[in-house]
Amino acid sequence: MKILDRLKELEGVEAIASDYPSTGVHVDVLMGLTWVRTFASLIREEDFLIESVTAVDAEPNMMVLYHFTHPDELCRVAARVLVERSVKRCPTISDIYPGANWHEREVRDFFGIVFEDHPDMTPLILPEDQVDFHPLLKKENKIKILSEVFDRFVEEKAEEASANEGEVSE
């Protein structure tokens, strides 16, 4: 896939091929906060169509999740970016993809994540007077560690652990 090769060239973006039959996604991307806009511009150049922007509440970080698909070839890209639970800020892509405007407002409504430089962060779906009410934030007894839910973060943890072991043995 052309997009996978192009994404691999970006240093702050970790792109791997995903197992389509079980996940419904072809390319799985994990990126740093500062790379969101670079990633969005690149994927815009490749003529991708924006499907959704959403978030997942978890420990220790929240995850913002983007889905893109291509209108001409079968290729879905899922991009993840981690947002600290205490900071809750993420760069906007609404100027690159105007369709993300509403999705980002919805994420702010449900999770309280503020998208920097977004033209209008007022509540969209929830009432305007309930700015601090975020229904999709998990309660303390329900919240899970990111790697317990998402396989993508399991390997990293294992790698880290093995790296640490290496240090110890040295």
Place this chain on the structure above:
Amino acid sequence: MIQKPDPTQETLVLNMGPQHPSTHGVLRVVLHCDGEYVLDAEPVIGYGHRMHELIGEVRDHRGFYANVGRMDYGGALSFGHGHILAVERMLPDLEVPERAEYLRVITTELNRVASHLLWFGAFLLDLGAFTPILYSFDDREAILDLLEHVTGARLTFSYMRVGGVCADVDKDWCDGVLAFVKRMRDRIPMYHKLVSGNIIFRKRVEDVGLITRDMALKYGCTGPVIRGSGIPYDVRRSEPYSIYPELDFDIPTSERCDCMGRYDVRWAEIEQSLRIIEQAIAKLPEGPVMAEKVPKVIKAKGEVYQAVEAARGSLGYYIACDGSTSPYRMKIRVPSYSNLSILKELTRGILLSDLVAVMGSFDLVIPEIDR
């Protein structure tokens, strides 16, 4: 001295909705108008918000299934199809009988025709033509009778199950469907004669609400809206699921990019849906309609994204599971949400009456947008 306001600089703020008939439900559009011209149209949504995504995290997969039909009351079966396919994707050992998959497609396509007929009537009603809705509801009624016979419901269908469908059909029903296909084919020329060539209608929709290819991609428009802009993106072909690869049908597009283009695409889609129904009935295999071994408790782990083509465009279910019986996070990507977000850019500087035509051509279902 009190300064008189300059009438040439004055703009009028007009609230369209949330009870305006042409907003089809509780959608409000705040309009800034200069006379008859719209300077800015800001949709205000959320009046029918029910937080289905949170309900999805509380209930188990089967328990949530009844909710999905409540989102898009026009095309409830494709919403159900998407949800069931997403859950089945998490159960790789489950083998769904072919007959069940055929029945899912037949009912979904019937529902798509009914949904497009509903849109047709309502669209013309918005434009001031009262008669067409009476004809289209007559045909829609025939579909609802057929669907009621097999699913037991007329609007918010809950026909599909994890592993199959809840009821089988008999030969009489299949004959009834074929009779309907024939009847509908005979009626289509009548609709075109009644409406499509009408000069008043054409003046209202031609070259109104132009969506370019680039705009459609930027805003994530799907369904007849993107196909009306010349992009042949239909999930049934672009990302084949269910039995659609085995069936022969075309993806109609229009290069017009305007309301008329979207109108043409929907009518061509009705004809294609009839083709699909006819083929699926002819190929309908014998056998059970439920898988033999369906896990009583669904405990999945991992994440899936399942896209299907709903009547209004690409519908996506994103489900992340942590190994318990209910999803950890469920996101429903609904087509009308993205389709409506283009309205602000699209309607800058157009006539108020054209705004009604543009909104009508989107085929909006508000509970689906609000979720």
